Structure formats: structure tokens, C-alpha cells
Amino acid sequence: MSALLEVDGLEVDYGTARALDGADLRVAAGEAVGVVGESGSGKSTLGAAIGRLLPRQAVVTAGTVRVAGEPVLDLPPAALRRLRGQRLGFVFQDPIASLDPTMRVGNQLKLVLRAQGREGREGRDGHDSGGGRGGRGGGINADVAFHLGRVKLDDPRVATAYPHQLSGGMAQRVAIALAMAASPELLVADEPTASLDSQVREEVLNVVFSLAREEGTSIVWLSHDLPAVARRCDRVAVMYAGRVVESGPATEVLGNPVHPYTAALARSAPAAATPGVRLEPVPGRPPVLTGPSAGCAFAPRCPFAEDRCTTERPEPVRVGTQDVLCHRAAELEVIA
């Protein structure tokens, strides 16, 4: 099966700092994949690279990104814009800042819908790409109301409000409506709920996941919250020091982690704790790479590390249902 998203051996440097050190990721059509890692693990860089939205100072030194077979990093500008407009959607961390502060919400949505109306003709297989005009009369204002309604914003005042007049949760739902207006095949959400309180967080996630299911949109959800990701996603990819160290079905990765880092992460999560049992933080600090890691980047913090872990880069091995970057994966699985 050809995947919708294929990231292979991606390496990205910011000046002398290495953000991605050979990251691999596969996402199938319609699948929800959670990418989990600490701050600095490279998950945001990975997310940005999917749409070639890396900051200017970022340099891709190796690797490929393919979306529906198209080489994202090598596309000419017009083809790249078409890919972004039709196949990809992005939702960012700061909801209010990701909306144009000088424009009313409804007008921003209209702008996006009109732009799609123009592109829609060369769009894909009649799949409602004409700005959502399929079968709903009533012109552009009705379309705006429809798209806001899809993200559970039914109050008509939202359309005439400016972004700074909205709450964070409302603004993020507007951003989701904007990103989903084109019915993209893949939605990349970079910690979309990081700045929201827990009640609103659940509502926003419900909106994202139900809308994506409706549209058949795949999700790449970048987060640092392993249990939350595992609850909603089909698969989970755990990142450490710019590499995906373990990926597999969500329940397996959380319940039967193979990589020592995943195991440590699972033990340190408050949500997974048994009352009365002390939480175990992962000892040590994540490394800051300045070049390719010589061996396994987790080795200095790993209780199972042996000599070759510091000198030899681990290659992915299949353990049960998971792909794991660990020299001792097979033995550790037995221990677990």
C-alpha cells in the first residue's frame, strides 16, 4: 500500500544545531497518527517540513518528503502552492496569532473559499473542492455559516468578530475551519491545544477528529502528551533527538512500549499513573545535536545502554507491531 505521506531519512539543520537527524514517518490515507516528543525533539520541524514551511534558516541536508507521491521538497513554486492548497491543511499552536488580526473572521473564510473556487476547477475528482458549494445554495454567506457550523461555531456573531475578540478555543476552531475548508487529504496539527485549558482542549480535539473522519482526512497530530495522543490516534510515532524511535499502533506503543525512551515516557505521564505510585521522570536531559548522532541519541540516559549504543546508529527493526530504533529491541521485548 502506498502511503499518503512518506518521510524518509529527513535531516534538517538550523545553523549548527541539528533538528532532524534522519526522521522517517508513514501515514496512510484516512489514518490519524500522533507524533509525540519533548520540546526540541524535532516534531515541529517534521510537521513544518511536510508542507515545506520550514523557517528560512533551516537547511534540509538529506531525505525526502512525499505527499501522495509528490516530492514536496523539490516541487516548483506553483505545484507546491497547489499541493498546499488542495492536499494539505495546517493548524498551529497559537490560535489567535494564526488569524489575520485586521480582518473579520467571516471575511477570512470568504477569502479562502473564493481562492478555492478559482483553484477548484483543476481540483481533484469532484470531491467538493469548489469551496464547499456542492448542493448548498445561498451564496458565500451561507458557505461561511456552513464552515463555521462544521466546527461548532453556530453563533452568528463569530463571523463578524475580529480574531482578538474571540477566545482561544473559538479562534482555534476558526483556524480549523480555514484549514479544513479545502477538504485536505492530510491535516498537520502542531500542538493545536497547547494554549487552551483542558475543558476547551477536549472540545477542540473532538471537532478536529470528527471533521477529519467525515472528510476522510488523515491527521498528523504533533503533541507532547503520549496518553492523550494514544487515546485518539490509530498510530503513534515517538520522536527523540530528531528521529522517530518507535512507531506502531497507538495502544501497543502506550501499553507495550519497546524502546526504553517510550517506556520511560509512558511511566512519566501523570494520566497513566496508578494512584499512590510515584511518577518516574525520565532521568537526564534531551541532547542538543550539532551534527549526526554517532550512535543512539538516548544512550546516555538509557538504563540498558551497552557499548555499541554510543558508537553505532541503530536501524529500524520490527518488534511485534512496532518499528523501533534500538540495538537491544529484541532482547528488551523479552524482558518486558
Added chain:
Amino acid sequence: MRLLLWWAGRALSSAVTLLGISVLIFAALRLMPGGFAETILGPFATPEQKAELAVRYGLDQSVFAQYGHWMAAVGTGDFGTSMISGQPVAAELWARLPVTAQLTLLAVAAAVLAGVPLGVLTALRARPGGGGVAGRLLSGLGVSVPEFALGSLVVFVVSRYGLQTSGYLLPAAVLSIFAISATARTTRDAVLNVLVEPHVTAAVARGETPWFIVRHHILRNAAGPVLTLTATITAYLLGGALIVEYLFNLPGIGSYVVQAVGRRDYAVVQAGVLLAATVFIVMNVLIDLLVGLVDPRLGRRA
């Protein structure tokens, strides 16, 4: 109600500013060496002649009394008469306004039409680190070369080679060098600030074209500082582009006031300065209103 209060506050603070300026200019003129009598009568005038002149123009009274008279007259809309020409100052200034206004209009139009696109282009082409050096050097030069130097050079070249030019073109060009450079630079910085905002990244992520993003998401966001600068330049030039008008011998407000300073024509200088200050203050209020309209976040605060 809040709007009314805001206007009342603005009006009050403007009045206080104008009052302060009137005191300053009045005092500065009296403190200048040499007086009206010396200028008019020449160095060989007798004390009696001077005294007679002083009485005729009320200059024998105390400075405070003179200021009081002036203010009382200004309060009724009477800016006094020119002590040189004997004409009402208001009428003389009014007659010279069209010259200054045309000059201002030309320079500001050039600044907006050339400066804004230049600023947007250089911002879009800017690369982190190097690059854009030539642009920055040019705009730096444009901002820092003084008008009198550039103006003198232009006058020299034109007269030396006997070129024929029509009225306002050259002086407007000299003024617009500064205006264009300053506008381009401010636009560039404003656009660069907007470019790094997450909502622009979001627009790029939606696959919008660069031109579309500039038109819909950047211009409005970057307009604040540019509007402020444009209005400031307009106010500055409307108050009289002193040096350039003088250099090119244009009968505008600026050259009129400069001449009046030389002749110690107190009423004219005072009125000219008050006019310039008023234009500045009114312009600033207009900017605040305009910027509030363009950027709703700022509008709330006002």
C-alpha cells in the same frame, strides 16, 4: 460617550500644546539679537526714530502685554498684519498655501507611489544575514543627505547647463528623495515584522500566492507605521518646506516665513509657526483615527 470624552481630551491636549508653542515662538523671537527697528531703520537710526517706530507697532509695551494682545487677537481669528508689507498675515499665508500644497502633494504622492512598492519588494526579497545591502545603503543615503546639499547641487547643475524645467518638478524631486527613502525604509521594516507573524505562515500553508498574501494579509497589517510616517511628512511639508522653497525661490509658506525671520517680521513668523504646529496636531489626530480604522486592535484602545 467614550468617544466624546476622547475627542474632548484630544482637543484639550492640542490646545495646551499650541499654547506652549505660541509662548516658545514668541519668546524666541524677542530673544533674537537685533530687533525689528534695527532691521527696518538700519544701523544709523537715531534712538528717537527707533522709539517712534516701537510705539507705532506696540513694541514699547512689556513682553507680557504684547503676548496678551497677540493672543487676544488670535482668539478672534486675527493674526495681525505684516509689519513689512502692511497686509493681513492670514491673507498672505493663504495666498501662498497653493504653492506649498502642490509641492507637498507631489512629494507625498511620489513617496507613497514609489516608497511603498519599493519597501514591500525589498522586504519580500530580504534574506537573513547578507543581501539588501545596496538597498539599505541607498535608502540610508536618501534619508541622511540634507535637503540644502541636494537642493544646492540640483540648482547648480540646472543653472550651469541651462536646463529648462517647469516650476515644481525639481523642488518636489529634491523633497521626495527624502520622503521616498523614509517611506521605503519604514514600509520594509513594517512588512518584515508582519512576514514573521504566524497568520502569514498560515496563509502560505493554505497555498496562497505571494501576491495574494501581500494584498490581503500584509498591506493592511503593515499600514500603521507607514500611515504615521506619511502623515508626518505631509504635515512637515505643509508647514513649509523651508529650505527647498527658499533655494528654488518658490513663493510658498516656507520661504515667506524664512524671509520674515530675517526681517524680524514678528507677526508673520508667529502665525507661520502656529499654522505649522496646527497642521501637525490635526494630522496626528487624523492618523490616530485612520490607524484605528485599518487595525481594529488599535481602534479598540482609542
